[in-house]
Amino acid sequence: DQQVKQNSPSLSVQEGRISILNCDYTNSMFDYFLWYKKYPAEGPTFLISISSIKDKNEDGRFTVFLNKSAKHLSLHIVPSQPGDSAVYFCAADSGAGSYQLTFGKGTKLSVIP
Amino acid sequence: DTGVSQNPRHKITKRGQNVTFRCDPISEHNRLYWYRQTLGQGPEFLTYFQNEAQLEKSRLLSDRFSAERPKGSFSTLEIQRTEQGDSAMYLCAIRANSYEQYFGPGTRLTVT
Numbered sequence: 001d002q003q004v005k006q007n008s009p010s011l012s013v014q015e016g017r018i019s020i021l022n023c024d025y026t027n028s029m030f031d032y033f034l035w036y037k038k039y040p041a042e043g044p045t046f047l048i049s050i051s052s053i054k055d056k057n058e059d060g061r062f063t064v065f066l067n068k069s070a071k072h073l074s075l076h077i078v079p080s081q082p083g084d085s086a087v088y089f090c091a092a093d094s095g096a097g098s099y100q101l102t103f104g105k106g107t108k109l110s111v112i113p
Numbered sequence: 114d115t116g117v118s119q120n121p122r123h124k125i126t127k128r129g130q131n132v133t134f135r136c137d138p139i140s141e142h143n144r145l146y147w148y149r150q151t152l153g154q155g156p157e158f159l160t161y162f163q164n165e166a167q168l169e170k171s172r173l174l175s176d177r178f179s180a181e182r183p184k185g186s187f188s189t190l191e192i193q194r195t196e197q198g199d200s201a202m203y204l205c206a207i208r209a210n211s212y213e214q215y216f217g218p219g220t221r222l223t224v225t
Contacts, residue, residue, distance in 0.1 A: 102158070
């Protein structure tokens with residue numbers, strides 16, 4: 001069973017507009033959430049994170065929102081730029097033990113100039 | 114510094130051969146992880162080291178896989194008797210003082 005789900009395999013957005021990437025999780029033990037960006041043939045690059053005690057975290061053009069009751073988080077990119085085109089992974093940390101990350105399958109974002 | 118290097122970047126091997134990958138964090142980090150990523154999937158946890166101790170292994174890590182971190186710095190991942198299903202990107206990550214994990218560029222394994 002998949003504990004972290006990214007239901008949209010792909011998303012296309014015009015340059016300058018907002019990109020919204022969504023993620024759902026099922027495990028109530030997750031207490032820290034992260035977004036990674038990945039280009040082909042490279043490792044994932046950490047983008048932004050949020051603790052379960054918060055509902056929003058902002059870093060420049062990137063904002064992550066967490067709705068704990070709905071077990072849902074989203075990443076907003078404003079304004080979107082062509083260089084943002086990549087695969088975005090949502091990941092969750094149980095906050096205990098090995099602190100291993102559980103990843104979703106990713107959403108491929110294409111920003112059209 | 115949270116940099117991680119991995120070698121080799123690409124490995125092509127014939128089924129049944131053994132392969133070994135290496136992960137070198139640029140600076141000392143207590144926690145080191147190995148993940149595997151196949152096409153269309155996110156990275157999946159394989160194993161975890163705290164210093165030189167291997168503390169957790171995923172059920173994905175069959176007995177053909179072995180990992181070491183002899184001095185608590187670099188780590189190696191060996192796959193014996195490779196199978197075509199082992200073809201994947203193998204990723205190493207270190208965990209900084211916060212929750213974030215920082216990944217290396219990965220080793221792409223192709224088993225023919």
